[in-house]
Amino acid sequence: MKLNISKNSLLKDLNLYIIFGVTLTSVMGVSSIAPAFPSIGRSLNVSTNQIGLLITFFTLPGIIFTPIFGILADRFNRKVILVPSLFLFGIAGTACALADSFEQLLMFRVFQGIGSAALGVLNLTLIGDLYLGNDRATVMGYNGSVLSIGTALYPAIGGALAIIGWSYPFYLSLLALPVGLFALFFLRQETEKNGLEIKFYLKEVKSALFSKTVMALFLCMFFTFIILYGGYITYFTILLDEKFAKSSFAIGAILSGSSLVTAITSAQLGRLTARFNEQTLIKAAAVLYTLIFAMIPFVDNLWFFAIPISLFGVAQGMNIPSIMNLLTGYAPKEFRAAFLSANWMVMRLGQAIGPYVLGLVYLYVSLEGTFYFAALTGILFIITSFTFLRGEIPSADAQSTIAS
CATH class of the missing domain: 1.20.1250.20 (MFS general substrate transporter like domains)
Known part of the structure; x- marks a missing residue:
């Protein structure tokens, strides 16, 4: 059932904060680790022209998997894709922090990129599913604010963690796990499948x-x-x-x-x-x-x-x-x-x-x-x-x- 509620009630809606968590996770993959690039290069003996592969290997899976995950989310339901994506993002991101070589780090970044592929789509899809009219515009605005705050703060947080060690910014990925648990147990949605012929x-x-x-x-x-x-x-x-x-x-x-x-x-x-x-x-x-x-x-x-x-x-x-x-x-x-x-x-x-x-x-x-x-x-x-x-x-x- 779609929600159409007052502004005060809107800010008390747990669905809203789960969506915010998904949004913050979706923009974490690059902005939080970018300040650590020089440290990663020195620690893993990677040249400057190669360090950008950390972004490339993370973003390329999305081009392939995002439309696939979008179709699956429509054909079945949102949680079937959202929850495993959040868990994969968190686990693969933590594995990045434990990598022993640059090649291993790139492999884990591919898996983290697969986990990230659906997040930037499903947060907006959930807003469309759950809210109507001006409530939807209000929530979309709130979500844009959360995204902007995340993109502003992550470089500073990642840079501070990188002072401790190159791997520490990757541990921010662990935040995806509680978001996944909240989505699994508390996210409200309709569960019926899309019955249309493919x-x-x-x-x-x-x-x-x-x-x-x-x-x-x-x-x-x-x-x-x-x-x-x-x-x-x-x-x-x-x-x-x-x-x-x-x-x-x-x-x-x-x-x-x-x-x-x-x-x-x-x-x-x-x-x-x-x-x-x-x-x-x-x-x-x-x-x-x-x-x-x-x-x-x-x-x-x-x-x-x-x-x-x-x-x-x-x-x-x-x-x-x-x-x-x-x-x-x-x-x-x-x-x-x-x-x-x-x-x-x-x-x-x-x-x-x-x-x-x-x-x-x-x-x-x-x-x-x-x-x-x-x-x-x-x-x-x-x-x-x-x-x-x-x-x-x-x-x-x-x-x-x-x-x-």
Whole structure:
């Protein structure tokens, strides 16, 4: 049964905190261990150009297993995939801490990546399953805040643990085990299986994915992750290093400040969507992205970055939860997990392409050119959102596309 409850009751709902635990686990795999990379390299005699394999071996399994797990979660139920995934993540992550060689560490990272593959999809799927209307927007915003707080805090926590030893950040993975136990015994969900024939099921998934509205939302998410991972996380940090000679700690503090603004903004999504629809918030974010990255090359005083950094945090807090909320509500429950798996793959594609393409711009044009390219991506985002995101997007809660 779906929940539609007051804000005060919402914050007392145990399901909500289980979802938060899944979200925090889903973003732990890279951000918590990145500060330990130099220590891992020295301890295991790994060259700098090889250390990035720790990310590659962790993320690649998701490309294969996420859609498979999404289909299985739809065909059976969410717990069948969620609970074993959390246990595998926690056990394999702990095994990473006990590895004796880099090759062994990479093998355990593959298993941890398989455990992680479904987590970023099933947390959103559960939100769609359990909450309706403005409650869903509110929970999506809360979840975006939790994600932003996690991505802000994990590097600091992982860096502090890495001072003790290279393996200690991996022990954070143990937190996935109590989350798995809580999900096993306390997560509320409907347990009936999806009874659709597999051919009909796949046909309906394909039909929903290739609708004009959904493709536009996917494209908006793709542009967002090019801007986020290419323009902001990669080349804005390089700008702070090359132009302003800031230390890694200072750069991390600046990025954490932006994540804090994102968390605050995301937490207000329920209130924002009560006044503006998600399409309006996405369009506003697209405009902000464009203005921010067009502005960055002209900033000569470090303190003046407070303006674009804060605006970027606001844009992120409005944009990503709004897109997620629309996509989550658009897909009928019968194939929601598979539907959101496709969105996860779009995000990963933007995450991979953004730094690579902007790296070519950096190499052949200039550092400033990377921000102009990000602004150009923002313009494409504006065109897409204003052209295709018009009127109310139909919700699967009101009318299922599955024929009875």
